[in-house]
Amino acid sequence: GEDVEQSLFLSVREGDSSVINCTYTDSSSTYLYWYKQEPGAGLQLLTYIFSNMDMKQDQRLTVLLNKKDKHLSLRIADTQTGDSAIYFCAESPSNYQLIWGAGTKLIIKP
Amino acid sequence: EPEVTQTPSHQVTQMGQEVILRCVPISNHLYFYWYRQILGQKVEFLVSFYNNEISEKSEIFDDQFSVERPDGSNFTLKIRSTKLEDSAMYFCASSAASLNSPLHFGNGTRLTVT
Numbered sequence: 001g002e003d004v005e006q007s008l009f010l011s012v013r014e015g016d017s018s019v020i021n022c023t024y025t026d027s028s029s030t031y032l033y034w035y036k037q038e039p040g041a042g043l044q045l046l047t048y049i050f051s052n053m054d055m056k057q058d059q060r061l062t063v064l065l066n067k068k069d070k071h072l073s074l075r076i077a078d079t080q081t082g083d084s085a086i087y088f089c090a091e092s093p094s095n096y097q098l099i100w101g102a103g104t105k106l107i108i109k110p
Numbered sequence: 111e112p113e114v115t116q117t118p119s120h121q122v123t124q125m126g127q128e129v130i131l132r133c134v135p136i137s138n139h140l141y142f143y144w145y146r147q148i149l150g151q152k153v154e155f156l157v158s159f160y161n162n163e164i165s166e167k168s169e170i171f172d173d174q175f176s177v178e179r180p181d182g183s184n185f186t187l188k189i190r191s192t193k194l195e196d197s198a199m200y201f202c203a204s205s206a207a208s209l210n211s212p213l214h215f216g217n218g219t220r221l222t223v224t
Contacts, residue, residue, distance in 0.1 A: 033213075035215070041217055042116075042215050042216055042217035042218050043153070043201060043203075043215035043218075045212050045214060045215070048212045094166065096141070096143075096158035096160075096165045096166040097143070097158060097166060097168070098153075099155075100152050100153040100154075101152070102152050
């Protein structure tokens with residue numbers, strides 16, 4: 001069945017770039033998503049990429065998609081303490097539902 | 111920016127009781143969803159809803175669950191007889207169109223069944 005895999009933790013120094021990786025299984029997914037969840041908060045849509053794109057940039061965020069390897073990454077440039085959160089990758093194999101990764105907790109070191 | 115709102119933020123109930131979780135989707139959105147996240151586990155799809163009927167539901171969404179859009183603004187999830195394992199964070203989401211628009215989520219309702 002469909003599955004989305006992410007590493008559970010990533011630790012970076014403030015000011016460095018963070019790269020969060022994700023692999024997925026369903027090549028028919030139309031969109032792939034990155035959501036951010038801060039402690040005690042909901043799921044905030046960060047960005048998404050259409051499956052026929054390789055890259056999408058939005059201010060400090062860069063999403064790279066390798067369809068051949070079914071690999072998605074999120075790069076956060078100049079990581080700040082406010083970027084501390086859990087980042088979820090999700091794919092959309094059907095019209096009506098998302099399949100989620102377990103989330104990567106981003107830890108910022110001063 | 112318009113947002114999805116959920117109430118209450120935290121609900122505590124006894125096993126066997128009925129609960130209703132409430133959501134107000136973004137006003138011009140047409141598709142509505144419920145997801146849940148059991149502590150320490152992945153976010154799981156429960157149900158999607160369009161044009162006043164269920165579009166798709168997961169195996170989790172059994173006869174104990176139901177959804178309703180009682181008026182033009184609210185979207186509710188009812189659990190008829192809660193079990194301990196229903197304890198989770200329940201997220202409501204909405205999207206303008208299923209294929210071309212992303213899902214926007216509320217802040218969730220933390221349901222604790224004792």
